[in-house]
Amino acid sequence: MLHMPVDVIATFNVQGKIKPNYIRLEDENHLLHTYKIENIIFSKEEKYGGIPVILFCCNIVREDCAQLIHIKYYVKSHQWVLVKERF
């Protein structure tokens, strides 16, 4: 169970606020699907180990269900990762 790097389309506003808009995820058959991020429930800045990260909790619609996902933006490396649910 590790954080998985993903492709994301995001917008930046004049104040430098980041908003993820679309995310591309791979399904069980290894096909890529682009999902629209319906809404952002909250965002939180973290700095564990001195590494600045912005955590977003958002909803996407997948197979007619609203699914909650957590994605993180690593500020210094400009990467986005999907936080996989721990079972």
Place this chain on the structure above:
Amino acid sequence: MDKVIFHIDVNSAFLSWEAVYRLHIRGEKRDLREIPSAVAGDVKKRHGIILAKSIPAKKYGVRTGDTISDALKLCPNLIMVPPHYDLYEECSKALIEILKEFSPCVEQYSVDEAFCDMTGTVGLYGSALVAANLMKDRIYNELGFTVNIGISSNKILAKMASDFKKPNLVHTLFPEEIEKKMWKLPVEELFFVGSATKRKLHSLGIHTIGQLAKTDLDILRAHFKKHGEVIYSFANGIDSSIVQDQAPPNKGYGNSTTIAFDVDDGSTAKMVLLSLAEKVCSRLRGDSVMASVVAVSIVDIYFRRSSHQMLLISPTNITNEIHKAACQLFDELWDQTPIRQLGIHTSKIVEEDSEKQINLFDMNRYEKLSKLDAAVDRIRERYGEDSIIRAIFLNGPIYHMSGGISPEKRKPKYKEGIM
């Protein structure tokens, strides 16, 4: 006003930092701090010692500095992780940043320790204990790792206090408390008392810090000279040094390296010296200083140390010049016994713009070499240290800029996942 000094010490720094990284940045499930684990160097490169251990590992008797094989004998299921110096730098920087929000005067003592002068800050964050707990909790909540904080009216007592029960605790050790909290401790726990001092003190019948504090100062002076005065003062909680937030300029620049194989021929040794000279001189040029004294040190396969130094005609920071001096010193010093570790150390440091006595015959060569070094520095600054290397190192066994933290220790090769 009474002084209030804090000493902040990260608990099991390298191990805790790696634990936080794996938990929060890589998303791994287990917390290294909760299992017997340690940060250890690479056995194959002859760096196989324990650099940091977790609290569960400590219970098995594993100590920092033990060899990996010794540690595994004590704890066979010890989980070991490689060093990650880039991460440690980031964690250290983030820690100091938070401390600077609490105190106007922060002295970084090492990568995982710092002193804060909190005198007069009662109005900002409350009394010392309240502020220290706030600091400790802020560090844990924001950065994810725990620290111990020692509080007192001077640096030595604050440093001793932070070493009491761990982890994640605040301790005070004000002068009125030293009899109760410090004097019962064994004498080797006192700052500046090492194994040699400890042995001598034991032979004098001094086993606790309290006994040391009450010993006649003349006796201590007779056996330890100046050092005796220092340990006497510390045992009595006397320390007048201030928290310095500006580091004093370096008095010497040196680098050494333990080579992965035994070196038994002069030309390979001189290659290692060249890579050390590259490293030392780039640091000298980076700080705009030059050195006049060059020393070479050798540790052979029997762990015997020897060194030899010389004074240069004029100060320099040119790689070729320092290397030439180092090779001359090496030829005069080496007795042909195979070598394990080599070092170059420079001292008698002066600012770069001081006068240089140019030898009449070397004049052109000096200017050319100086420009070459400057150009190489600029390329490395822009494109990375490895973007330009001296041809002799191509396909060779030796890294082109030895010494300090080698590239493999900066970032471990994680088997899968990100970063």
